Structures are given as structure tokens and as C-alpha cells.
Amino acid sequence: MAHLRKRGDKTWQITIETGIDPRTGKRKRMYKTVNGTKKQAEKVMHKLAAKYEEDGFIKPTQITIKEYFLQWLKEYAKNNVSIRTYQDYEGVIRNHVIPRLGRLKLKDLQQRHIITYQNEKLEDGRLDGKGGLSKRTVQNHHRILSEALSHAVFPYKYIKNNPCNGVKAPSPDDPDIYPLSYEEADILLNYVCENYSYNIYALFYVSLYTGLRRSEILALRWRNVSIDNLNLHVTEAVDEITGEGLEYGDTKNDASKRTVDYDEDVAETIRTLQKKYLKNYKIDKLVFLHEDGSEIRPDYITKLFRKIADKQELYNTRFHDLRHTHATWLLQAGVNPKVVQERLGHASITTTLKIYSHVIPSMQKDAVKKLKKSIKKEEWRQNGDKIKNLPVND
Numbered sequence: 001m002a003h004l005r006k007r008g009d010k011t012w013q014i015t016i017e018t019g020i021d022p023r024t025g026k027r028k029r030m031y032k033t034v035n036g037t038k039k040q041a042e043k044v045m046h047k048l049a050a051k052y053e054e055d056g057f058i059k060p061t062q063i064t065i066k067e068y069f070l071q072w073l074k075e076y077a078k079n080n081v082s083i084r085t086y087q088d089y090e091g092v093i094r095n096h097v098i099p100r101l102g103r104l105k106l107k108d109l110q111q112r113h114i115i116t117y118q119n120e121k122l123e124d125g126r127l128d129g130k131g132g133l134s135k136r137t138v139q140n141h142h143r144i145l146s147e148a149l150s151h152a153v154f155p156y157k158y159i160k161n162n163p164c165n166g167v168k169a170p171s172p173d174d175p176d177i178y179p180l181s182y183e184e185a186d187i188l189l190n191y192v193c194e195n196y197s198y199n200i201y202a203l204f205y206v207s208l209y210t211g212l213r214r215s216e217i218l219a220l221r222w223r224n225v226s227i228d229n230l231n232l233h234v235t236e237a238v239d240e241i242t243g244e245g246l247e248y249g250d251t252k253n254d255a256s257k258r259t260v261d262y263d264e265d266v267a268e269t270i271r272t273l274q275k276k277y278l279k280n281y282k283i284d285k286l287v288f289l290h291e292d293g294s295e296i297r298p299d300y301i302t303k304l305f306r307k308i309a310d311k312q313e314l315y316n317t318r319f320h321d322l323r324h325t326h327a328t329w330l331l332q333a334g335v336n337p338k339v340v341q342e343r344l345g346h347a348s349i350t351t352t353l354k355i356y357s358h359v360i361p362s363m364q365k366d367a368v369k370k371l372k373k374s375i376k377k378e379e380w381r382q383n384g385d386k387i388k389n390l391p392v393n394d
Helices: 038-055 065-080 083-101 111-124 135-153 182-195 198-210 264-276 298-311 320-332 337-344 349-355 360-374 377-388
Strands: 002-008 011-020 027-035 231-234 237-241 245-249 258-261
Touching: 002 038, 011 038, 027 038, 065 083, 065 135, 083 111, 083 135, 083 237, 111 135, 182 198, 182 298, 198 264, 198 298, 198 320, 237 298, 258 337, 320 337, 320 349, 337 349
Parallel strands: none
Antiparallel strands: 002 011, 011 027, 231 258, 237 245
16 A cells, blocks of 8 residues: 655655564555655656565565574564474574575575475484484474465565465374383383382373373462362463473463363372472462472473383383373273363364374274164164065166
């Protein structure tokens, strides 16, 4: 949109709206003063407006990918995403995108450049030179590129189209999960109970029987636990930020904010934990802490569980597999996948079914058996006789 305003005798100011500043949310404008008649000024204004519509900003058409992505990090990402996400963005952009694409003019970036970039990262993208990045990692690169370039289209209006559109991101292989059997879980928990503090045992036990993520259970506070009602409320998560320490904030997604029911055994475990650390108990305190009252780092739990699992010769099992175990047991027990999805805090049922597809075949067999049992045998015989007596058409 363009405007013309008279400034003096045969002097006119042209104003062209150029979008919204992503940092402040305010309108951005381009100004130009011209001399002449109103008709001459209008002619210049229309030319400038047409040029802007065609090319976006006139000067920034020469901006390089390096210049744009650093600008985007500073003006948009730093103020609109979490610290951990920002560090992820910055690492990918500085260590991968800029070295490979940084000298290219932003306006010259095409789909073929994105495709080549992704292929090269899959083949030889590791910073230590020891091979390619995983499909999941390169998929994350694609997501960051696409998000940044979408802002180059609007509100910056540096380019007309997002070069990532139409380029397929690598599809990660299905993640390997290693759910425990009932016997393996029992042996592991008994070992932890005998060799570690009660708070570590309770952490593992509650994780197994609620399916909470590591980030969620380590951010659980007493005010969100109702022992009498046999449930807890997931309202926040914790992350470990390089150079910043622990950060408590929003959960992974909106679906992750949820109420999780548990049984009396879990309630008793939590009740015992509360009594054991009663002197340090406060409603806003974290449920799971070290014995000295200090916070438990997520990475500490990951490494501790790895050490314990190796002792039990569960070499592939990770702490996150307690969550997978919980979901697998529920599905094997015939619980509706939609209930499992809500309990785990997945954003969609598709995610749940994809992760636990290995359980689905046995569920289908059980469903067929239950269907047959629900229909009386006499009804089967009657229907069978009817089919046999149907006339056959040539």
C-alpha cells in the first residue's frame, strides 16, 4: 500500500507500507521525497510500489543467506522461542547452514540448493568428519530452514516464495523402543530399591506406572500431586540449557498439559516419599530431588539409568523406555489407544499408533476373538445355513 502527502510547494512524500517488524509488531514503512507536480509524484509512487511488489525491499535483494539468517536469529528467534530452541537454531545455522549456503544471495536460493544441502548432510554432515547426520537431524535442519525462509517471504518480504516448499524432508526411521517385560521391570526396580536412595527408586517407579516424560517428572511439584484423588497434573517441564543451568517452563505441546491417574501402589510410593522428606516438604517444591534437597539434572538420570540397566544386562533399554513400557503394557491389556494417547500427552493418535505399531497386530487378534465370543454359536450356525441355501446365479 502506498500513500502520497504534500510536504511543500511542489514537494511530495511517498510512503510505502513494507510489512510488520517481527520484533516489535509495528508497521514498517519506506519513504521517498520527490519534487514536481502531483501527477509526476503519483507516477513515481506507482513505479516504486510496483517495484516493491515485484522484488520486495529494493536494497535487501542483495542480502546474503548468512546476513539474513543472522538477522532472523537476532530479530525473531531470540524473542519468540525458548532458550533451548534458540540454541538449537543458532547451532544449526552457524555450524551448518552458513558454512554451506552463507555466501549465496537470498534471492538466488532455489529448491535444488535445499535438496543438495540435505543430501550432503546425510552423507557427510557430522562436524567431527565421521560420516553423515541422521535423517531425524536433517529433518530438523529442514524445519529450521523452512521456518526462517517463511519469514523472509513475510513479514520481511525479501523473497516471493519459500524455497523449502515442495522439498521433502528426510523421513526418520521408526525409533527403536525396548519395553520391559513385567519380570524385567520387577528385577530392575528391586535392584534400585536395594542399592539406591528411596527418592531414586520412587522416581523410577512413578515413571514406569504413569508414563511421564523425563522432563515432566523432574518438573513435578507437590502442588500438582493429589494422593487422595489418585492423580497428578502435568503443567510444566524442565530442560537443561548449556551455560544457563535448569530451565522450567512449558510442556512439549498443549496436549502434554494433562491429568494422569494412578493406582494405590503409586499413591503409597509417593506418600512414603513425602513422609521420608517431610522436613523439606513444601507445596511448591519439586517432588523428586536428591537427598540433600538439590535439583536432579535430566542428564544425571539418563546416565544413572544407563548404568543400572547395564548391570541388569538390559543394554538397549533407556530411561525413556519406562514410558514406552507403560504404554505397551496398557495396549497389551486392551486399553483404547485414544486413552493411551491422552495419558502420554501425544498431540495426535497417529503418533501413538506409529510408535506402538508393534503392539497392534496382537490387539487385532484379540479383537477378533472377542468378537466371535460376543456372538452366540447358534447365530453363527443360522447365518451359515442361510448362506448355504442362497440361490446361485450363473
